[in-house]
Every structure is written in structure tokens, then in C-alpha cells.
Amino acid sequence: MLSIENSKKRVTIHDVAAAAGVSISTASKALNNTGRVGIETRERVKRVSVEIGFRPNALARGLLSKRSFTIGLLTNDTYGRFTLPLMAGVAEALVDHGVSVFLCAIEDDPAMGQIHVEAMLDKQVDGIIATGKRIDRSLPVDLSNLPVPVVYAFTEGRADSVSFRSDDGQGAKLAVEWLSRIGRRRIVHLTGPEAFFSVRERAAAYSAATAHKEPVLYGVWSESWGHEAVARIWSAPGEKPDALFCGNDQIARGAVDALREHGIKVPEEVSVVGFDNWEIVAAQTRPPLTTVDMELKELGRQAGLTVLALAEGRPVEPGVRKLPCRLVVRQSCGGQPSEK
């Protein structure tokens, strides 16, 4: 039978004070480099503290400072496609500041969401980052009027707050420009449901960059739509595209597979660009996909730094900030692959 012996008593500041032969107030000041403490005393206290393995209790500290050095990350992207990279960025940005993050995946049940938010507040989080899977939908929880700052990332935020999202227009432009630069002239845009804001934004940027020569094909976010679209295009009469700019990697993968099955060579005859840089899809496609990366980790990093600033009372300009996307070049376009 296993059971935790609570014999391992944690060492407190009383222990270091006793061991160093000073009062606990002196010990505290010595350890925190505050107040006036003799240099020799300070050194001794510090030395003793590491010797006996003292680690300050963050709960006690938080009680005084009103800072828990903890933030909550709320998401309804239970699949983790967008949340994980974002979370990694948040954590990476905040670990140096000693803050940890509570991850909380809420289903689309508002009641459950409320419970989770309250649990976070009870634990005195210094702030909350709300994130989702769609920039034009908000989380099913009321985040207004909270006693802590809220920052939105990859989800619809309140008008008077700070939101971060990728610049989908710029990402689309990146894709089209790359295709043009390698000599493609008939670029078709194959994408998801028009109801998605990011779909419309990407489509608009695509149209602007190509001077509206081709129609945009809206569909769903699946490989089979990629297949179907290719079948439709290549069975229709008229000149065929020499490039496909797809709304996500799944569509792109479906398109590439379909092209191969039609005996059309990628990238020799047709170049294909995806969107998302979802490794499991993009890297396993034959050939591997050149695709647009939304830099979610960077998004997370900035969101993290921003809640921190707000929590510390530093002023932050409200509004939505679009972060640039990056083109990841693999082999589905031809041209010279650059390591970027």
C-alpha cells in the first residue's frame, strides 16, 4: 500500500531564521533583497536557506501581495489543435516571471464554463486568457465584469479589451505572392465555409492579390472537399488552374491526393499551398505541403505578456492586434524551398 507520509515537513522561513540565527523579518528581507540588512547577514541567510532547501510558500505570499502568479487559460478547443501551440507560447513567456497557467477546457456548456471561471477566480488567478477555435465566435461564458484582466486570443473578444489574432489577409497574400513569384498565373482558391470570418478575410486578400481573375470555391474543412473540388474543376471545360491556394491543410491534402489520382503532377503541373501548418497533415502529404503558419505560439506569447502587464497595472492599448503569418515552404509548390 502506498500512502504519502506527511513526515516530510516543508521548511518554512521560521526554519531558515532559526538556522541563521536571525528573526524572521530579517530573514525575509535578506532573501528578498529588500530593507536594510548587513551584507554578511544577507549572505548567511541566503546560504542557509539553500542548504536547508527553503522554498517560499506561494500561497502565503499571494495572500499578502494579492498576486497568485497564476493565470487561467480558458478554451473550448477541446481537440487542442489551436490551444496547445498557443498554450506553449503563453507558458514559455510567463515561466520567467514565475507564473504558472491553469488550463481549462470547457465544452460548449455555459454552466460548466461558469463553474470553471469561478474556480479560477477563487484561486485568485491574476488574469485570464480566453482562447478558442474561431476568431468570430466567443466563448460560451460571461467574462465581463471580472475582478481580473481578460485577454482574448484566437477567439472573439469584447470591444473594450485586447484581442490577438493572426492576420489572415496577410497570410493569404503571402501564399498568393509566393505562387506568383514562382510563375503561377491561374491560382484558384479552395476554402472552407463562407460563414467563417477568416475564410472571408483570406478570400478577400486572395481576390485582391489576384485581381479577381478566378472565383473562390467555398466548401467545408475536409479532405473530401479538396477531392471533390479538384474533380469538379478538372472535369469542367476550359483552361485549368496551375495553382491551388487552399483554406486549410486538410483541403490541400485532399486536393493533392486527388490531383495525383487524376495523373496530374504536384508540383510540376500544379502548385498547392495549404493553411495552418498542421504537421500531421502537412508533413505527411505527398509531396509535403507548403503552407501558411499562423504563429500561434507567438500569439500565445504575446497574450501571456499582455495579461501579465495588465495584472501588474501597466496600461495597455485596447483593440485587436493582428499578428503576421509565416509561409512554410515544403515541396508542394516547386520553386526553391528555403529554410525559413
Next chain:
Amino acid sequence: MLSIENSKKRVTIHDVAAAAGVSISTASKALNNTGRVGIETRERVKRVSVEIGFRPNALARGLLSKRSFTIGLLTNDTYGRFTLPLMAGVAEALVDHGVSVFLCAIEDDPAMGQIHVEAMLDKQVDGIIATGKRIDRSLPVDLSNLPVPVVYAFTEGRADSVSFRSDDGQGAKLAVEWLSRIGRRRIVHLTGPEAFFSVRERAAAYSAATAHKEPVLYGVWSESWGHEAVARIWSAPGEKPDALFCGNDQIARGAVDALREHGIKVPEEVSVVGFDNWEIVAAQTRPPLTTVDMELKELGRQAGLTVLALAEGRPVEPGVRKLPCRLVVRQSCGGQPSEK
């Protein structure tokens, strides 16, 4: 400019005591249903407390109770493939008990890992769940001799502790039995690197269940290995398999794609089973894959309940617990798909 007005003072137990006209000790007892408090007083305190929106400060509580109602989830699966479902299970099991979870993705840098573990301990987590991406590798951090209980899930644990993992042998048996039941006789096992413990375990169960009629083909965890293996098998002389049991969904997908390209019908001529039930791969394969699900969410749930038990001092039998896998039937095998 946005900045948080700390004007929104949190309401404390003093406020409810004052509003209810009692002392704070009475207020505390009333709210917690402890001690002797007049029924009428208790009701009034409770009513007042919700009226003014009182929520107890978990930090203050934790300081007294030595319980933070917080646990840490440590993982080196930064991609999130295994961690997210597991985490969902942990959170789901613990939310009713009021415990929140810190998610902490460590790279394979032991120093960073140590920092994260210490940050968790400083925050007085009640326990830690260690998880990874391979049951035969341990995390790059020293988790021995911690003042809190540690439970392992989907990662190599210490001998004297509790570990949870899926029963890969049973999972493989499930796959082979299903193939036999639908009439397949020549089942080939196409899998990952033999260096993986789970690969060997699955292979052993496969061999036992098929009476060693066919050799096991070891390779890597990629679609291209699935392709290559099919090409190799179908170009060799002799009788061909009528079923492929693959070590993961990627290999299975590669195999299915290759079979289609060879003009071999799935599932009519050859049945294929995968492993992992990784939606993005399994559901998008043509036809969608029948595959073995490791029930990671359930694994997480049990791991969560177990750290909790340990944290509360309840005894737990040490050792590794294997949880059963489940077969998810889609269309890659034929036979009658059952909704399970």
C-alpha cells in the same frame, strides 16, 4: 488605454460577517456547515453571502488546510497528441472536487523540467501527474522524494508508485479477433520500431492470437512506411494477406492509400485496422479506419482520482495498471459496423 481598476474590491468573510451581524468565526462556521450555529443564523449568513457575492479566497484556505486543491500535470508530449485527451479526463474527474490543474509542457531539457516542478511545488500542488508519449520512457526530471504524491500515466514510472497505461496486448487482441470474426485468415502486422515497448507488446499479442502464421513487419511511425510495406508485400511472390493490422493510424492510412493505388479494394479485398483512433487521421482516411482506441481520457480520469486519493492520505496499491482498449469500428474492415 486599458488598465484594471482594482476598485472592484473582493468581498471577504469580514464583509459577510458584518452584513449578517455576526462574528467572522460564526460566519465561517455557518458557511462551512461546521460547529454549532443556530439554524436561523446559518441560513441568514448563507443568504447574505450569496447576496453580496462572497467567494472564499482559496489561497487563505490553502494556507490553513495545507491543501491547495490544485494539481500539476507534467508532460513532454508538446504536440498534445496524447496529453490533451488525458488532460481532459483528469480535469473532468477533478472539477467536482474543486481541484484545478496546472498544465506544464516540458521540452526534453531536464533543467527546465526541474524549474517547472519547483514552481508547482512552490504553489503547493496537492500532487503531480506525470505523462508523456511513450510508456517505456520516463520524463527528464527527477520526481523522486517529492513532498507530494506522483502518479504516472502513459509514461514510465517509478517501481514503488502507481502508473496507468493502456493494455496494448489486449488492444492488439481486439483487433485480430475482430479481423478473424469477419473471416480474415491471413493477417499481417505492420508496425513501428521494435524499440518501443508497446510495439513489442502488440506484436506479441498479435502473434499469440494468430498462432505465428505471419512475420511482423517493423518500421517507423509514418504513412510512408505504410506505403512502402504494402508495395513490398504485394510485389513479393506468394499468397497475399487479406488483412493488415497496423501499429498506428498513420501507418494504416499509408497502407490504405497504397492499396487503393495498387487497385486493391479496401475493405472488399483487404481489411485494415489501425491503432490510436487519432481522428484527424482515422476519420479522413478513405475509407475511414477501424482502429483501436487507447481510452486516454479514462486513463486521465483514473490518474486524477488516484492522485486525489493519495493527496487525501487514502492508501493506494502501487504498481502499473493496464486499462482496456476499445475497438472503434468504421469502414476499413467490412463486416457490420457497430456503433460502440
Next chain:
DNA sequence: CTGAAAGCGCTTACAG
């Protein structure tokens, strides 16, 4: 330069 005291928000014996 050092320490005694008060206090963060709460709970828990202990008196009354």
C-alpha cells in the same frame, strides 16, 4: 542594521 508587531483571509480549538 535588526526585530517585534500587525496583518493578508480564513479556520479551528477554546471560552463563555
Next chain:
DNA sequence: CTGAAAGCGCTTACAG
């Protein structure tokens, strides 16, 4: 049945 007091582990004015 109710409340004053002590204390969880720490920090921070305030005296000395």
C-alpha cells in the same frame, strides 16, 4: 449558540 484569540507562512511598515 456565539465570539475572541491564535495561527497558517509570509511581508512590511515601524521602532529601536
